[in-house]
Amino acid sequence: MPRHSFVQISKLPDVRGRVDYISNPKRQEHLYATYSTTEHDFWKRLAEQAQFDFRKSNQKTGRCIEARELIIALPESLRQLNPKFLLKVFTEKFREKYGVQCTSALHHNKAMTNYHIHLIFADREALEQPEIKYASRNMFYDENGRHVRTKKEIQNADKTIRPGCKIIPKGEAYEVRYFSERQDRFKEKSFLQEVKDMYTDLINECVSDEKDKLQVFDKAGPYLPTKKIGKNNPKAKEIEADNALRKEWNNTVDQVLIAGGTLEEVVEFKKEYVTEKVAESIRRDGNQPGIFATILRSAIEVLKTFYRFLMFRIEKAEKEAVETTVPDQTQESKTAEPFDPAELQRARADFLHLKILHDDLSAMNRKIYAIEKSIQNMNRQLKQLENGFADKVLHMFERKELRMKITSQKEKLEHAKEQLRLYPAQHGFDSVGEIEIAYQQTNRTYEEILDRQKKYEDEHSDKSKDHAKKTYSLEKKRDHMEKAKTERQSVLMKLAKKQVLVNEGDAHKRDKTLYSNLRRESLEI
Numbered sequence: 001m002p003r004h005s006f007v008q009i010s011k012l013p014d015v016r017g018r019v020d021y022i023s024n025p026k027r028q029e030h031l032y033a034t035y036s037t038t039e040h041d042f043w044k045r046l047a048e049q050a051q052f053d054f055r056k057s058n059q060k061t062g063r064c065i066e067a068r069e070l071i072i073a074l075p076e077s078l079r080q081l082n083p084k085f086l087l088k089v090f091t092e093k094f095r096e097k098y099g100v101q102c103t104s105a106l107h108h109n110k111a112m113t114n115y116h117i118h119l120i121f122a123d124r125e126a127l128e129q130p131e132i133k134y135a136s137r138n139m140f141y142d143e144n145g146r147h148v149r150t151k152k153e154i155q156n157a158d159k160t161i162r163p164g165c166k167i168i169p170k171g172e173a174y175e176v177r178y179f180s181e182r183q184d185r186f187k188e189k190s191f192l193q194e195v196k197d198m199y200t201d202l203i204n205e206c207v208s209d210e211k212d213k214l215q216v217f218d219k220a221g222p223y224l225p226t227k228k229i230g231k232n233n234p235k236a237k238e239i240e241a242d243n244a245l246r247k248e249w250n251n252t253v254d255q256v257l258i259a260g261g262t263l264e265e266v267v268e269f270k271k272e273y274v275t276e277k278v279a280e281s282i283r284r285d286g287n288q289p290g291i292f293a294t295i296l297r298s299a300i301e302v303l304k305t306f307y308r309f310l311m312f313r314i315e316k317a318e319k320e321a322v323e324t325t326v327p328d329q330t331q332e333s334k335t336a337e338p339f340d341p342a343e344l345q346r347a348r349a350d351f352l353h354l355k356i357l358h359d360d361l362s363a364m365n366r367k368i369y370a371i372e373k374s375i376q377n378m379n380r381q382l383k384q385l386e387n388g389f390a391d392k393v394l395h396m397f398e399r400k401e402l403r404m405k406i407t408s409q410k411e412k413l414e415h416a417k418e419q420l421r422l423y424p425a426q427h428g429f430d431s432v433g434e435i436e437i438a439y440q441q442t443n444r445t446y447e448e449i450l451d452r453q454k455k456y457e458d459e460h461s462d463k464s465k466d467h468a469k470k471t472y473s474l475e476k477k478r479d480h481m482e483k484a485k486t487e488r489q490s491v492l493m494k495l496a497k498k499q500v501l502v503n504e505g506d507a508h509k510r511d512k513t514l515y516s517n518l519r520r521e522s523l524e525i
Contacts, residue, residue, distance in 0.1 A: 030108035
């Protein structure tokens with residue numbers, strides 16, 4: 001998984017209290033800097049304006065929103081920059097773009113693991129001159145500050161004014177506006193996406209190390225985002241369980257890409273088995289978090305089935321170790337293009353570097369696959385030893401030993417997956433997919449240059465025509481292999497989906513004949 005930027009927006013019903021909370025050294029353990037584009041009384045006037053408009057709207061439910069807040073996560077490497085300068089740059093960037101006043105603070109959390117900015121901003125523009133409205137007649141307000149039509153509505157039975165009610169005489173000011181109406185653009189989903197893009201670009205300009213650069217999460221990509229767990233969140237356990245499933249999906253995506261699957265294939269699986277099924281569930285049953293977990297587990301099983309078919313093909317190819325031959329091709333006589341030896345050296349260096357990374361990822365993937373197969377086999381043995389009461393008594397120690405081995409293998413599996421997850425960032429890449437795409441591109445470029453070199457040398461050498469006829473085009477060989485790979489993986493995708501349909505039936509009445517047919521089909525590919 002690449003490293004993604006994190007920007008969160010929230011509504012503030014008490015802006016003055018929040019401003020004090022983020023900027024008060026007595027209330028923050030790790031406060032590095034504060035910055036404001038306006039004076040402190042600004043927030044008092046803004047809160048009064050918001051509360052007045054809320055009362056005027058006569059809303060009987062909901063809360064008055066006085067301002068809004070952004071939380072912007074920063075890479076730890078930015079700690080080397082001057083905190084006051086860094087905070088000023090981020091705050092002024094927002095003010096210049098949206099034209100509203102801000103107050104911000106730069107913090108660390110208690111555990112010193114989250115370097116972040118709190119940026120509070122007004123969702124209204126300050127007016128150059130206050131707008132003052134004068135009463136054309138006596139105006140009456142009840143205890144809640146709501147305007148009523150007649151004096152009788154604020155009187156007691158003895159015609160005295162109730163405590164908290166007030167009368168504004170004719171000719172006096174009854175409303176003073178310092179701000180415009182609330183801007184609707186701050187409520188739109190596109191606003192948060194726009195802010196994420198802006199601050200992600202700014203963070204990437206500030207960091208010096210390529211591995212610290214971030215990107216905005218691509219919802220159309222193959223991965224699923226994890227959710228942040230806020231402090232004292234009552235749903236923390238539910239979010240942790242949900243995040244664990246999302247991480248399992250993302251790890252499986254990486255394994256499929258290393259095993260030879262393409263981004264397009266994984267995106268197709270995600271669309272068919274996650275996105276569309278979630279949308280259908282919401283239309284039918286409403287938004288129920290438990291259903292998402294069920295859908296995602298099923299989708300992971302589909303993707304893992306496809307991954308197992310890909311790994312089976314790799315194992316089969318390694319065992320056979322048969323070189324693919326391509327018949328000799330008679331080519332038309334063409335003038336070979338000259339090639340640059342320096343270009344060949346650069347392409348070779350790039351290819352060899354990425355081949356090392358690709359081979360490392362493949363080795364990690366094979367290790368994970370081997371551990372998973374080992375766990376499956378041990379679980380099968382354990383189930384056989386627990387079938388009857390007599391077996392439970394006779395094989396007590398064997399079962400205990402197997403359980404210990406399974407636990408040990410699961411720990412190894414988690415460690416191997418964590419190594420795979422961290423590997424791209426350690427080598428300056430955002431994801432496994434990025435490494436694989438770069439490897440394929442450099443491989444094609446290197447082969448094309450080799451092909452040009454061969455044609456050029458053949459044209460300018462005294463080699464016999466018989467030798468020239470025995471050579472074949474590397475480019476055509478690659479096209480042949482790519483076509484065969486595409487056809488094979490298309491069939492493997494269908495097999496994976498069929499396998500899941502088999503798995504969805506009764507586990508005890510599974511059709512073994514269909515499964516063996518699927519395996520036979522995969523062997524024939």
